[in-house]
Amino acid sequence: MKVAIVQTALIQGQVAENMQIIQDALTEAASANPDVIVLPELWNTSFLPENVYEIADVDGKETRALLSSFAKNNHVNIVGGSVANIREDALFNTVFVYDRDGSEIASYDKAHLFSPAGEDDYFAAGKDSVTFELDGVTCGVVTCYDLRFPEWVRELALADAQVVFVPAAWPATRNVHWDILNRARAIENQMYVVAVNSVGLVNPKGDVYGGHSVIIDPWGSYIVEPDDDHEIKVGEIDFDVIDGIRSKINVFNDRRPDIYDI
Numbered sequence: 001m002k003v004a005i006v007q008t009a010l011i012q013g014q015v016a017e018n019m020q021i022i023q024d025a026l027t028e029a030a031s032a033n034p035d036v037i038v039l040p041e042l043w044n045t046s047f048l049p050e051n052v053y054e055i056a057d058v059d060g061k062e063t064r065a066l067l068s069s070f071a072k073n074n075h076v077n078i079v080g081g082s083v084a085n086i087r088e089d090a091l092f093n094t095v096f097v098y099d100r101d102g103s104e105i106a107s108y109d110k111a112h113l114f115s116p117a118g119e120d121d122y123f124a125a126g127k128d129s130v131t132f133e134l135d136g137v138t139c140g141v142v143t144c145y146d147l148r149f150p151e152w153v154r155e156l157a158l159a160d161a162q163v164v165f166v167p168a169a170w171p172a173t174r175n176v177h178w179d180i181l182n183r184a185r186a187i188e189n190q191m192y193v194v195a196v197n198s199v200g201l202v203n204p205k206g207d208v209y210g211g212h213s214v215i216i217d218p219w220g221s222y223i224v225e226p227d228d229d230h231e232i233k234v235g236e237i238d239f240d241v242i243d244g245i246r247s248k249i250n251v252f253n254d255r256r257p258d259i260y261d262i
C-alpha cells in the first residue's frame with residue numbers, strides 16, 4: 001500500500017484558502033500515484049479560531065463534496081484528515097474516509113478533546129471507535145490528542161486494524177511526545193502508524209505546528225522520517241512485516257485481559 005501524507009501549513013480561520021491549499025495538496029499527492037492520501041487535523045478552520053462554530057462545515061457538505069469527487073476522479077482512497085463539522089447543531093472534529101469510487105466508507109469524531117487548549121469548550125466528543133477497509137485492509141483512525149490514550153488505539157488493534165492513521169495539529173514544543181507516542185503505538189500494537197501533522201502555522205496561542213509526519217512500521221522503524229519540511233511525503237506499507245513480527249513476538253497471544261483492572 002503506497003501512502004501519501006500531506007504535511008502542510010494552514011491558515012487560521014480562513015476556510016476558503018485552506019480548501020484551496022488542500023485541493024492543491026491533493027493534486028500534488030495524487031501525482032505520486034498513491035493508494036491512499038492522508039490529510040492533517042482540522043484543515044478547514046485550523047486549530048482553533050474563536051469563531052470555529054460560525055465557519056465550520058455544516059453536515060460536512062463542502063468537505064464531502066471535495067473529497068468524494070477527488071477520490072472518484074483520481075481513483076484513490078482518502079483518509080480526509082479532520083474538519084470542524086456541525087451535525088444536529090453540535091460541533092465535531094470529524095474524519096471522513098473515502099474509497100476509490102468516491103464512496104464515504106467511514107467517519108470518526110475525535111473522542112479525546114484537548115482540554116488544555118479549550119477544545120472541549122467548542123466541540124462535542126465522539127464516543128465510537130471506527131475501523132474501515134481500504135483495498136481489503138482493515139484500518140483505524142484516531143485524531144491528535146487521542147494518541148495519548150493507548151487503550152483507545154488498542155481497541156483498534158483488537159478490531160484487527162493493520163494501520164492506524166493519526167491526523168493531527170500537534171505543537172512543535174511537544175515534538176518529543178509526538179515522536180515517541182507514535183512509535184510506541186506502532187510497537188505495542190504491532191501495526192503500522194501513519195501520522196500526519198500540520199507544520200508551521202502560528203495560531204493566536206502562539207503554537208507552531210511541528211510537522212514530524214511519519215510512517216512507522218511495527219518494529220518502530222521509520223518508513224517516512226520526521227522533519228519539518230512543507231511537503232507531500234510518500235511511503236510504502238508492507239503487510240508481511242506485521243505477520244513477521246507477530247510470528248516472533250505475539251503480544252496478542254500473551255496479553256492478560258483477565259488480570260487488568262482497566
Ligand SMILES: O=C(O)CCC(=O)C(=O)O
Nearest residue numbers: 114144145169170171174
Ligand atoms: O497532546 C498534545 O500535546 C497535543 C494535542 C492537540 O494539540 C490536539 O489534540 O489538538
